Amino acid sequence: MLVEFKLPDVGEGITEGEIVRWCVSEGEMVEEDQVLAEVQTDKAVVELPSPAAGKVKRLWAEAGDVVPVGAVLVTIDSEQSATKQLETEQHPQMDRNTEIHKGEHNASSAELIAPAPGRETEQQTAHKLRSGVPLAVPSVRRLARELKVDLREVAGTGKQGRITEEDVRRYAQAREQLAAEQELAPSQMHKSGQQLVQAIQTAEEADQERVQLKGIRRAMARNMKLSLATIAHCTGFDEADATGMIRMRESMQASATEEGVRLTYLPFITKAVVYALKKHPLFNATFNEERDEILFNREINIGIAVDTPQGLVVPVIPQAGQKSILELAREIQGLSEKAREQKLTLREMQGGTFTISNIGSIGGMWATPLIQPPQVAILGVHKIYKKPVVKEDPLEGDQVVIRRVIGVSLSFDHRIIDGAQSARFMQDVIKYIESPHLLLLEAR
């Protein structure tokens, strides 16, 4: 029997995946559950186990191809296992047919057994389509041409991930909206300026190298555009005196090392954020604009933005509100390693309610991080550096001293959070960074 293994919907909202590499080759015997391929979806790299034992008859895509959910990836001849010899003896006729048609590229043995009229099912035909090509009926392609929409950028919501007319219209609308918003920004150039830039770009194109965005990079591009197009971003900047946190970390580092955990500043900052979120649940909410509803999340799940060679990924620490600093440290360490090895599962990247983006190790004072919809805020944490600050002393007079400070940038969704709320939240985060012992006071 021929088993067709289709790219499963490995997670909510996934419409396609990129074959990172094949772990098997055509003609190879595989066991059930043996890993067939590594597939990178918009969010993570997943291993796909074989649904059956048998011989790999055909691989329908090549490494690097982007394949829609529901498309056949592998055809496995499950008869080509231990029972093969017996089957062949019982059906010598069938074997002869197979022999005759061996040279035919597309003829599967299922077709040869039943060469009845109308033998090719719709599904089989669909699966023969070239992988990586966006699925859309011709009338949708015409619409896309008219609206100048690149179908490769549109996520399909139709059957088998097909792009519908509505998908194209929605995409075009979002694009217009984005363009309109950009037009409002003061930094935007005038039309003539834009045309000039375009002309220069066209002239320079010959000297440029084209790189197709794929996987995480492409997902990031889409998500960030969606973020900017749909969320009313506003960012507040501040500084915290990091001395308290540095001292506490130093005092704890040996114990953590004994536990096998590398203690960085991030677990402390995460803990500080968790405490602030407990006091300000609005920052741990999600917003549904269509229904004008704020949904307060019961759990605090902290997304940690991790820089990897493939791009920025955001694994999530679930139930961070119930975890100790050591536990947070251990999880951050594990998730970061997995992220860099592209081993994160989708589950590990879903369900975040608030995100921390830590770029302190690289440098930079401030930034305006973009919020991941449907979350409503994100905290950027920057490098710790020495700075002269005024130390107020009513008895001996104010003094300039050298302190180690850390920059923090909080982007919040101004549709539902106002500046004052944001400042209060930030002050609490700063308070816990500056005086981490307060965390003990409220610890449960």
Next chain:
Amino acid sequence: MAQLTMIQAINQALAQALDQDPAVIVFGEDVGKNGGVFRATDQLQARFGEQRVVDTPLSESAIIGSAIGLAVNGMKPVAEIQFMGFLYPAMDQLASQASRLRFRSAGRYALPLVVRAPFGGGVRTPELHADSLEALFTHTPGLKVVIPSSAYDAKGLLLQAIDDPDPVLFAEPMKLYRAIKEEVPEAPYRIPLGQARVVREGRDATVLTWGAPVWLVHKLAGQLQQERGISLEVIDLRSLIPLDEETIMHSVSKTGRALVVHEAVKTGGFGAELASRIMEKVFLYLHAPVMRVTGYDTPYPVPQVEDEWLPHEERILQAVHELLDY
């Protein structure tokens, strides 16, 4: 205006052609004294004499061969082949001789001959009597292929076919010979070849068909409109060669969906040609692939199962739904 069956309309057309033009001659097996196997030539011999309505020996190849000789020498022969399946023995005459004469003579000779042949299923005939072989002839350059589906069209198209300077296969759906009665004007009239008839206007999908299925599709379209609000545009092609591409493409680009229904077997049938042309001309208007409901890829079956074999209501309905839900 008289209510006529299709066979009566054909009989009337032949009589008027014989009456109007002394070059017209009707011949075939049993067409004279007997009046034809389906009575299409009834009373014609009595009226026009044995020189113009001629009984031939049982030899299809000889019938078409004679027709070619007569036509090339200035006559307008109308030959009857009792069933389309019996055209196989005459295929050499049709494909190797008749269809090529204009091309071979660089346009010097025309060949005004008409081959009438009943065809199609649903009447419980024995083997070779019901085969729909129209694709064999559409695949033969130089032949025209005309298929009426109503009494009115049968008369007008036949008179036009007799006037046509090229060989025309005039395929008559035998199921419709006596199944319908329509008002048919007494006076001779002609319907140009290559003009499809929009049987019913609609907006959701276009059904392209010819011959006996026209009536079935028309009936179903009415039901679908009434019961489910589905609006089908039904087009009777009437002539496959020449083909009215304009009407077809206009309709398909309007509805975005096309279904072809024909009795002939699927593989290599004229439905495949239509699907392909639609792709070439109006591809970007399609919401779904062109679909086909046809006979199966087997020889025409025994009477016990022919209703299942032919495109029937259920299969057409299913295809319409697949097309709309694609």
